[in-house]
Amino acid sequence: MRAGDQLPPLEIPITRTLIVAGALASRDYQDVHHDAELAREKGSPDIFMNILTTNGLVGRYITDYLTGHIGPHCTLRKVAIRLGAPNYPGDSMVLRGTVTAVDGDTAQIRVTGANGLGHHVTGTVTVLLGAAR
Numbered sequence: 001m002r003a004g005d006q007l008p009p010l011e012i013p014i015t016r017t018l019i020v021a022g023a024l025a026s027r028d029y030q031d032v033h034h035d036a037e038l039a040r041e042k043g044s045p046d047i048f049m050n051i052l053t054t055n056g057l058v059g060r061y062i063t064d065y066l067t068g069h070i071g072p073h074c075t076l077r078k079v080a081i082r083l084g085a086p087n088y089p090g091d092s093m094v095l096r097g098t099v100t101a102v103d104g105d106t107a108q109i110r111v112t113g114a115n116g117l118g119h120h121v122t123g124t125v126t127v128l129l130g131a132a133r
Helices: 016-025 036-041 051-069
Strands: 006-013 075-083 092-103 106-115 118-128
Touching (some): 051 106
Antiparallel strands (some): 075 118
16 A cells, blocks of 8 residues: 555445434434434425445445555544535445555555535545555
């Protein structure tokens, strides 16, 4: 793994089931993540994905890539993300990653996730390449 390496994109369909299941799994019971009528009453056109689901999808994207290319012993050390455009049902999000730095057994990967409205997520993931310490 070297700085400048590009991870292959991952397209994730944004379904109502994904949004609701992610909210429930992370114990986020805010109505805007499961009730379309209440979400509209609060000014949103529909339910939308919560940050914890997005965080999990970013982590999955990185760990799936690392497991397939480096091995099963890579570890996420830090995931720092910021949300932008909401993920609504019926859209899709494409995650992309670029290795920005490698220092010994540690790498930094810049991640973006875009949907039909723009960038849903941007951030940096720090990984330990090899056995966990």
